[in-house]
Structure formats: structure tokens, C-alpha cells
Amino acid sequence: MQINMVRKLLNATGLLLLPFLPLAAQSQYELNSGWQCNNIGKVTVKGETLSSPSYGLKDWLPATVPGTVLTTLLNNKLVPDPFYGMNNQRIPDIYFTGRDHYTYWFVKDFTEQQPAADGQVWLHFRGVNDGCDIYLNGHRLNPSTHFGTYLRHSYNITQWLAKDGHNRLAVVVYPPAIVGNPNGGQGGDGTIAKNVGPQYTAGWDWIQPMRDRNTGIWDKVTIEKTGAVRIKNPHIITKVPGVRLPEGQQSPATVQVSTELENATAKTIAGTIRYKLAGNTVTAKVTLAPHSTATVALPDLEVKNPELWWPSGYGEQHLYTSQLEFVNNSKTDDTEDISVGIREIQTYWNAHTRSREVAVNGQKIFIKGGNWITSDAMFRFSDERYDAEIRFHRDMNLNLIRIWGGSLTERPEFYEACDRYGLLVFQDFWMSGDCNGRWVDPMKKEDQWTRRNYPDDHNLFITSVADQVKMLRNYASLAFWCGGNEITPPADILSAIKDSILPQLDNTRFFFHYSNTDSMSYNFLGGNGDGPYNIQPMSVFWNERTFPFNSEVGSVGVGDYESLERFIPAANMKAPVNAPGGVDSVWDYHKYIPYFDHLDPYGKPENVKDFANKAQLVNYDQYRALMEGFSSHMWDWYTGVIIWKTQNPWTALRGQMYDYYLDPNACLYGLHNGSAPLHAMCNPIDGTILTVNNTFRYYTDIMLELKVYNMKGEDTLITQVFTEISPKTSQKYLSVKSALDKLGSSEGVFLSVRLRDKDRKVIDDNLYWFPDAKGNYSGLQKMKAAKVQITAQKIDDENISVKISNPANGPVAFFNRVSLVDTKTKKRILPVFYNDNYVSVLPGEEKIVTISGAAVKRNGNAEVTVYGWNVPEQTINIR
Template sequence: MKDTTPLDQGWSLHHGEDRLPAAVPGCVHTDLLNAGLIPDPFLDANESDVAWVGRRDWTYTLDLPAHDSRHERTDLVFDGLDTAATITLGGTELGSTRNMHRRYRFDATGLAGELEVRFTSAYTEAERVRALVGDRPNVYPEPFQYIRKMASSFGWDWGPTLPGAGIWKPARLEHWSTARLAEVRPLVTVDGSTGRVELHLTLERTENGAGRPLTVRASVAGAHAEAVLDGDTGVLTLEAADVALWWPRGYGDQPRYELDVTLADGDAPLDGWSRLIGFRTVELHRTADETGTPFTLAVNGEPLFVRGANWIPDDTLITRVTPDRYRTRLQQAADANLDLIRVWGGGIYEQEAFYETCDELGLLVWQDFLFACSAYPEEQPLRGEIEAEARDNVVRLMPHPSLVLWNGNNENLWGFRDWGWEEELGGDSWGEGYYLGVLPRIVAELDPTRPYAAGSPWSDSWDHHPNDVDHGTHHSWEVWNRQDFAEYRDSVPRFVAEFGWQAPPAYATIRRALPTEALAADSPGMLHHQKAEDGNGKLDRGVARHFELPADFDRWHYLTQVVQARAVATGIEHWRSHWPRCAGTVVWQINDCWPVSSWAAIDGDGRLKPLHHELRRLYADRLLTLQPADRDGAPRIALVNQAAEAWSTTLRLRRLDADGRLLAESAVQLTAGPRAVHQLPVPAELLPGEGSAREYLVADADGLRAVHFPVADKVFAYPKPEFELAVEAVEDAAGGAAVDVVVTARTLVRDLLLQADRIDPAASADRGLITLLPGERTTVRVRGAGVPTAEQVREAVFCVEPTRAVL
């Protein structure tokens, strides 16, 4: 049987004469940090002080003594090298690499001595390739399209510029004889309750193993198959009866079955391969209809309204993202009622733990190929690297049932049409041949069980604008960039693959990142940790449309969080109410890669913004929403039911005065069918007066609430908020002590928020924004804060307050 020797100890990193201990897997930035040679680039403006790291060459070395393996062949295997490297062992050059996103294997039979991995600066390599292929347009002033490296390591409008180098995935020696399983490619399908696995196998043989008949055995879910191969390729088919279907979360369970493959010479095992797989079907409905071109995912024949979010690398220094960290972040996504994660094309093909956790949690994965916001040359040496990269990762990831869509690129087809690229390129290649040629060919050849989309956004044809709301996927960025969030209601895209609104991270995250700064919205550290073009200007304008722009930081911080949550809610509630015309929303974004003001729902320290709690409401199976006006100008109520059972409820509507006085009310029994939306107009007598600064509408059903105020908050005659707080120590069901904060409203209290991390950086609250009517009471559970006093809690509580003009 094949033997493996991990190479994860004893490495050194050096540049010139300086050497220091190196971690493998790891990167130069984390090694320098661990050695105390650079400051933390995530704090203050230290990012700028460590820019030199990415412009140097670095060498990793390891003493590799002769081994006593009796096998015929020894391979040196790297699962990931970042990025341009030359590998030598005992003075013999084994080869070179130019792609972070591929696996590498070198014949090291009979070699020993010093193993050296010499990395060339990513900038040097990128400029070398640029000189060969010529300039191409790019949305950022960094050369990421000339090197197959994580694009966002060069910086983005939410990320720092920290391109480094390193052995970023495991390294090992593999000792084997006769033959090994070079590639196992399972095509998993299901017909009714019969699961089918078509195993495509590729062997690599030694000279002694050439032409020898070898036996391959496979098993899954009680089914077995065996074949004798005397060549290098073969196909085995297994059919398993009575398999249970794998479903997205919220639609059913996620059963998985162990698929085992063994290669043997007679009775002597040579190699093995094992994965957990799931049986399910996936389709992408794109047949034109009366309103355009849909983009509707269906799993096991069930069409879905996708409740998704975009995913970026969870740390710019990606080797710090452990399996436990993947699980924490993805569980947070599931807790927000997401059912799909889009792995965005400027990051990486994530590690196995990411996809395994998605398999387990029932989170669907939309996987971009790694192209984003740039024109990519199609000449060599890039073209060959991209084909090899795509083949490597399609085969690596295809066993995962959570993976449901391959996508060619992020925004490049749109960029060619709208961002001036077409004129600037003057006929030069820019990536279209990848998205409409190379990549769909590879997916069709290697993984025909999954759909492929050429890009996002993309209208499925050059016959339409790439970002046409009526055709395919749409990215909605005009609203954040130039408009009020109410403008989300002006269109009904077929599928919203990107949209979002910014807010700063949690207060404790800011304080950790800027430990000595006198905080202000425009203080130097806050501006350094704001990477979006005119980001703070857009934040301020977003607040000013609804509130008086505050001068103090704490109030500004709270109001930007409120506006972020309201903005995303406006879009999702509108688009969900138009199911099935609109078949999904994928909010930008679920996570952050460092402490930064951004569109994320979970900040760079892993703390939940109010948006995360709002997503939990917005993406629940049942959503109650008040839509101020549809295309006919009539306000309406929508009961959105994504559950498999009908939703029958009593809807209570109340028109109230600002002081809490009941002006009118009604109650009606309603039913929304399974996976359906029920809509009805708001009765005229319950509509607040047009432009009224005192009247508002409240809808309640089964514990869900929707509110509608006809004017901006800065115009509405809010009373001065009055509420009582009580703190009660409790034994938390999750283990450990906690406190319940009981809030009793004496007036209307709009968007109350308890920022638990202001009490203690380790504290968290289980609720986000809460609106209470006079006399109502609610409870917020706080964990990790000990037993604070009511006064300590009150200092961490914010809510909407009346403006001076109204007072």
C-alpha cells in the first residue's frame, strides 16, 4: 500500500542571510508575524508598513534525509504553492510552478538532501507575464490578472493589499509501487431512489507496473463493482437501491454515503480513495418565458428561491482559516437561514473543510472560476495554466453534493460591455474565450452532472445587455453607489446575484483594530479601514436621506448599521414577494477578511452585525412584508411562504398615531400556499395619510411583524423613546451563565439595538434591531458579559430618536 510522509515540520524561511522558523502550511506574513519581525497588518495603518513583504523573493528550506522506503517510486507532492516557485532537492531541480490554484507532483525517487522552494515575488512574475502578453484593463491598479494567484490578496474595495508567498497547503512524500490512483472522477446521479455512480479512473504506473492487470474495487451504499484494468484508464458503474436524497437545508435531510475505491495487484492493495457523496439532481432553468430569461435552480426537481450570500476568503492571510473557523462561519450563515453560498471569483477554490461543512449543513455552493473584475489575457503562459487549474479543481470538488453550479467569472462580461474595455482592448483577448469556450468545454467533459453559467452577471446571450434585469443574473450596484435603498423596488430582476449596503464593523472590532485612535467617522484609522471608493461619502448620504447626520461617532456607528439592515431588507422583501419571477437573492457579502467597513453581515473578527440578525428574519421560510407601493402605486401586503406546508394565519393590521393611539384596525384570515406568495392590497382605511408625520402602519401574523412609516425618520414625529430595562441572570441552555435583558417600552421604540460587545468584547446578543409599540415587552439574551448592571446595559442600547426639528 502507498506510504505517506507529511512534510509539516522543520522548515525554515529565508531572504538573503536571514532565516527563521516557517510553518507549513503557512505563508511569509504569518511567519514574520510569529517571529515578531513585522507588526500586525490588520491594525492601524500597518498594512502600508509591510508592503515590502510582497515585493521580495522568499525561500523555504527543509533538510530531507534519505528514506528507507522499499517502494519503487517516491513523489514530492504539494497541494498548493503560492505562487511562482522553483523546487530543488539535493541540488536537482524538480520543476517550477506558476499557479496557486493547482496541485503539483514531482518525481523525487532516490533524491535526498536540502529541499528548497524558491518563491519569486508575485509582482515580479506578474510583470514578466504582462511584458509577454501586453496590458489589459483592470478595475484596480494591481497586476492580478497576469498571475494565477488569489486576486484579492492584491487588495479590493473591502480588503488589504498583502500579496505574499508560501507553501499554503500540505506538502508530503508519497511512496508507491506498481501503480497509483492518479484521478478518481465520480459522476453521481439518481433516478427515483436508485443512486448511480459512474467512476472514471486514471492510473499512473511505474515501469514495472506497465501493462500489468490490476483490480479496481468500489463500493457505495451497499453496491459493489469490480474491474480489471491493464491500461491507464477505466470506468466502473455502481447502482445503489433505495438511497435517500440529499437536500438543501430547509427542504430535507443531508444523508451522505461513503464511496470507497481500492486499487490492488491481486490481493495486495496498492492505493485507495474515499469520499462522502450525496445523491441529488440539480437543474438550472433558463428557457425563455414571457418576461425574459429565468435563472432558477431546482434540486431534486424542486424549484428554489435561493436565499444566498457571497463568500470572500475569510482571512486575507488564508492559511489562518482552519476547519473549525470554516465551520463557525458557515454555521453562522446557516443560522441566518441562508441556503446558498457563492464562492466569489476573486478569491480561491476553498479547502476541503469548506465544502465538507456545506455538504453537512445543506448549504448549496455556487463556485466561481477564479476571474474577477478584469480583462484576462488568453495567450500563453496563462492559457495552459487556466486549463490545468480548471481541470484540477473540477475533479477535486465534484464529489461534493453541495456544489450545484459552476460559474465562469465575476463581472467581466459586464465590464467588457460597460466599463470601456472594448475600446481600450482594440481587439486583444480579454477572457471571453475562457468563459464561452474553455470552461464550458471542461465542465461538459468532466462534470456534466452540474450546470455551468458563463458569468455573473450574464443574460445568457450577447443578444441582451449582460446585466439586463429581465435576463439571467443581475448585479444591483446603482442603488448603493448613487441612490436611496428604496430604489431597489424599481425593478424585479430574474435573479439578484449581487447587491448590498455597507456598515462599519462592531464597535469592539473597531476598537481592537484601532486601539489608541480617537474614533470619528473620518478619523485616519477609520478611513484606512474603508477601502471602497467614496465609501464614507456613500455611508453618510445613505444615513442623511433618512436621519439627521450625527456628529458623534457612536450615533453615526449605530445609524449606519440601521441603514445597512434596512437597505438589504428593502431589496430582499421586494424581490421575495415577486417569486417565482425573481428566483433568488445573493447578498454581498456574508463575511470579511479583516476589520473593515464593508458590506458584510459578519465582521472581520467574526462578530455579527445587525444585518446578520435581519437576514435571519428575511430568509426565514415565512416572511411578512409591507410593500409601500407596487408598479400600480398600490401598497400591498405579502405573505411569503417557502415552506412545504400551507401557511394559514390571522393577519392583524393597525394604523397608529405616533403617541400609540389606535386609529384603525382589522383582522383577516389568510392562507399562502406551499412555496407560494399571497398578496393583498392594504385597505384604504388602514393606510397612513400620505406624507403624514404622525401615522404609521403595523402588520402582525404568527409572531412576525412588518411596519410602514410613510415619511423619512427625520420627518416623523417620534416621541422621545422611553423604556425600562431589567437584567436577569439565567443558566443558558448552551451551557454557562448568561443574562436576559428585559425591555419594556413605554412609548414607540424604533429599531432598538443592544450592542453587547460594548459591555464586554467577548459578549454577544441574540437579537438585532427591534421595534416595540407602547406597552410591549421583549427579551434579549446576552452571553459572555458576566452579569452587567442595568446602567451598563443601557449605555450599550441605541434606538431611533426624534430629530430636533420635529421636537
């Protein structure tokens, strides 16, 4: 359920962006090019003079807007790439330079005529970090400096537009008032949290400090043209009573729409607010006093047999398109495109697990989530990047993303992607236990009592919360609000959110006081409750009970060799050694966490490439075990789990299913496998075979098939049995431990765990590799090469099919990485999406990997590479 904030868009050159309606397309455009900037120390005139179109801008820099100062400096090659090697240390930090070093003027010339009659022109800023003063054509628009990273602000610029249509906008942007000492602590010395802004910019355990603290006009600037009345902050609520299924005839659902209407003129205006949805037209008559804003509720709409929105894995993500319109004397003053996902999210307390249980449209959902920081640490956002990242999360078979409190309220484009792909969102506000005083911390400048009262301006925090709730409340994917990461906001802020803002502005979503609050998950284990955060024996995920709805638990995540090459200099490409001083300084700077001795059973890595390849085996096993272990105990021990974390907005070496450059590693595919909605699995500790069904469907006549393969590829059937699998359950069957111990004692074995439907088609395929009796993968280390045949064929403009055939009477073709690469450079084309990867092919079988995405279409000069544990690298031409 979303308000599509890219409605009515024109780009800055005036070209129509389809497929919006002609009227809508002419009424709003983004100022996203042609900006210039200069440091405040080099500007000798005031804003009134600078914003005069006749004032010369000699030697000003081309500026990136939306963007940060650091982004502009990087794009002008005035600083090195802070994501590469140790370059970030070569960039001056604002704590040492002073704030003026990153205080900049931004200027944009644009053409806009004065409107006729009652027409109005508005200037909107969706995000500036942190303070700004705004001038247009010699006039200051904001009477006092605007503060607040997250607070939108708008100005009616009708009277200030130039008569000849040639206008100049000048904005001076000030860094956060308190920039914090980047002393290596979580959020540096913690004082960054005195502002209402992102805390990670002073550094964290997964990122180095952003030297400008992300100062800049970091989000969109738009011009909007309306008639006398402007539509503001529409509010869409959908109610879906009862227990629903994705298929079949649906009982009615209710849609409730209200909106703010602003009359910008000095006269009373009577008109009609209306919208169409699912073949119905809903209207309300309105009379607006001069220079007033009123909230108007339209009559409830009953939608018969609605198409419902479901989280990924449970059903389709149906979205209705509509348009909210204000009509004044048969003239449309303003329109707002709306996209409505009809769904209802409920939560209950599960007394058995002692944790929060989530339901959508009356059906309980086992939460499989990932923690998210932001798409890019320097706020270089794009629709395409958001789409790719959320699609990766869908492909992991996750159904929720939590937005961590030390960063942002995510952008509308993020939520639009979550609406498309079916990812529920758990949105924190801007607090963290680290900076805001939960713990004693010698790295912090001020004591806990002082930090507990951060930020300095509570009213700004409260006003920003209200504004962001209005901006995001209409998205179907938005499921929960949260006061902060691992700590509640101060008492007055908490009271304002839960007692005033949310009851008045969004009373349909559950509010967690903080991310690991008892109302989410009762902490009967003691301690912080979150974690662990590093590599773990698989027994921990399977057999050791933890927080019943864990908001943060994770493991390692180093990418493969090609990923490492993108940001680690050749001189530093050294495999970490499990010993004191065994990690290269660049790896340490990029927050490497150790694999300890987990790679040694595969044979000690010979070099960094061997290390990276073997790390993928561990990555796959870790995240498959994490999700399988948690889901094996669903509704008994757990109601959900959220992985810390699934993505990095910087080139860090931990907690990621894909790297900053959108290249997936084996973590993603281990999670994809272990999170499959219908899945058969093996507890690797005791050999218990289980199935988990995270769907609403009852499966009958399903064949559970268990086979063991030795290193030569010879198979032994353990059992195959017909079974029935109930919805939303985890079921135990038998233990195969004795067979694994017997058959794998000398060299280890493969265990194939499959589900087949009544037509013998494999509907779930899960291959484990087990070590020998000494805990080593001795058989893998001397495994013979598999003589595979590989073909690649283009299906259509955006899809390529890669078939890997493994002949009978040979070994398993183990752990094959498929890549789409540029024919000339031999580098991977990014981002593309694989329906599976790091795949193994049993003797006498074949597997098809589908490569898809817009990048496939854009890169006609491509080929496919495949390499595996016992498959030499091959390059395949695409037919």
C-alpha cells in the same frame, strides 16, 4: 458529494487524528509545522546543498506553512499588522522593492522511512503562489520551475528518501512574474492579471494591496504513503430523476463512480477497486500496465430509498460516508474516504423572467445568495474559520455563495462546510472585467485589446482549470462553473473549458460563460446589469425592477463600535460627516462608503459610537428590504439575487454581514429576517402586506396578524385573518398604508407582522419601524426606557439561552444587541452564533436568544451583555 481530502490524516507530530480508520490514518499527513525560511538574498548555496539534512540553518526564521511570506513576516513581528489602521502603508510593496524582496526559501525537516516492497511515498503541494523549485535530500524534484497558483503538483519521492529516515525538503518560492502597480485601480494597473493567480492582491475598491501579492506555499503540503497503486481524482456523479420532496419514501437514485489509478511500479498489477455505500458493495477488476495511469469506471449503483441532500431551507443535508479502496493480492494499496451527497441540480430558462432558473432534485429553488472573496486576504485558512463563515451564511437564510473571479477556486474545506450547511456554490474562474479588458480604464497600463488576451500563459490557465475541476467536482454543494467575473475568458480558453474540460471531467453542471452573461439573466435594462452597490431608498429594492437574476447587488455594512475598535486607532474614531472632507483618512483607507443622510432621521450622530449604533438600524433595514423586495417578485421579475457582498477577508468598511474578526452586525440579522423561508412582510412604500414561501410545504390554517404599536407601547389591531400559503410563491393580501399614515403621522409607529400556526405559536415575526409624516423618527428619539428583565442560562456545553422579558403597559423594548463577552476583558467572545439578534420585544412578551458554538464551550469564564435603543446596557451572569 465530496472527496474528503483530509482522509487518512496524521498531523506532523505523528498523532492519530480520529475518527479515521487505522489503515487510512497511517497513510497521509500534513507538513504544517517546523518550517524555516530565509530571503533568497541571504542564501548563498544552491538547492541541492540546502536540502541536505546536514546543512546548517543558522539564524533562519520560523515559517508559517501553509501561508504567505507576509504572514511569516507578521508572525515574526517584522512587519506591522496590515489589517490595522494605516499599517499596510508601512509595509514595502513588491512593485517598488523588486521581486527578490519577497522571494524566500522554505525548509522542512521530516522523518519518513523508505518503504518496503512495492510501497510508494508521495509529496503533494495543493497551492504555491506563484513559482517554485523543489529539492529533497540533495535532489531537484521538478525538472523545470513549477508555475500556477491554482495548479496542484505531486512527486513520487520514494527513491529519494534518506536511508536513515531523516529528510529535508527545500522549496524556493518566487512571486508572480508580473506584480502590478498598486495605483488604486481595480487590480491596480491591471497587469497582475497577466499571471494565473488572484487579482485582488494589487488592490480593489474593498481592499488595499497585499504587499507580497500573497507569495508563498499558501496551501497544504502533504506526504502520502501507498502501495504500488495510488487512487487519484475519483469522480462521483449522482442522478436523482423526477420531482422529489425531502420527506417520505424516495424512488431510487443512481450513483456513478470512476477514478484514476496510477501504477508506480515496473510490473503489471491486477487488482480490485471497490467501495461500499448504503449497504451495497461495488467492485471492478482492473489490470494496470507498468508505470501507467488509467481511468476506471465502476458499475452504476442504484440506491433504494435514498436520503437526499438539499439546499439550506428546503431539507436536510444528508451525506453518505464511504471509502474507495484498491486491493492488490488481498493487500490494500490505497484508500480514499468519500462523502456522497445524493442530489441532482438542474437549470432551465424561465421565459417569463428571462433568466436562469435553478432546481434541485426536480424542485425549483429561488436563489438567495451572497458573493464571497476568500476567507482571509492573506490566505490564513482554517477548518474552524470556514465552518464559522459558512454557518453565518446558513444563518442568513441564504442558499448560495458565489466565489468571485478575482480571487480563488475555493478550498476543499470550504466546500466541505458548504456540504454540511447546504450552501450551493457558484464558482468563478480567474478573470475580471476590470483587469481583463471589458471597459476603458485610465488606471490600466495596457489597452483593452492587450488586456483582453490576459493571462500571458493560456495553456497554464487551461491546465489549472482542468486540475481544479478534478479537485472540486465531487462536492454536493458545487452547483455551477463560471468563466469569470463580468467577462469571458479569451476565446481559446473559453473553448477549452466548455468544449473539452467540462464535457470530459464534469458534465453535470451548468457553465456560465461569465457572471452576468445573458445565459444567466437577460439584460433588458442595458448597461453592466450589476448593482447598485451603495445605500438605496427602500423603494429601489421593492418597486424598481432590475436584472432578473442579479449576480451583484448590495449596500453598506459598517460594524458597530466594538467592531470598529478592533482596527481603527482611537485617534481616528471619528464619525463620518455627510460633507466634503467629512471622512477620516483611516476610514477612507478602509474603503468606507457613505450613509449620506440616512442616519439623520434618527437624530444626527453625536459621536462615533452613536453613529455606529444608528448605522445598525440602517443596516438592518437595507438588507431586510433587499431580500424582501426581490423575493416579493420571485418567479415574476426574478429567479434569484446574489448580494455584493456578504463577507470581507480584510478590515474593510463595506459589503459585509460580519467583520473580518467574525463579529456579526445588524446586516446579518436583517437579512436573516428578510430571507426567512416562510415569511410575512410589508412593502414600506405602499403598505402592501405579502407572504413568501420558499419551501415545498403547503401551509393551511395560518393566522396572519397585523398590529400597530405607538411609542408608548399601546397597540391597535389592524387585522388578523386565517390564510393558506402555497409552496414556492409570493402572495399579496392588503395594504395598511392608510392605517400607518393615520396612526404614525405625529411620532411614527411600529408595525408587527406575524404568522401563527394553528396552536397560536408565532412562526414568523417581523417588526418594522416607520417615521412620522415628515420622515423623521421623532418618536424613537424621545422614547421612554423599557424596564426589561433579562436572564441567561446555560443549556449545555455549547448553548446559552438569554430571555428578555418586557412587562406590559410600557414601550417596545427596541433593537437589542445580545453579546457573549469575556468576564475579565469585557470583550466579545468570537465566533459565536445567535439564533437572532438586534431583537425587539413587544410589551407583555418575551424573546429568547440562543447563543451557541464551540467558543461557548471553550470560554467558561463568560457573561452576557444586552443593550438596546431604549434599553440601557446590562451585564447578566450565566446561571
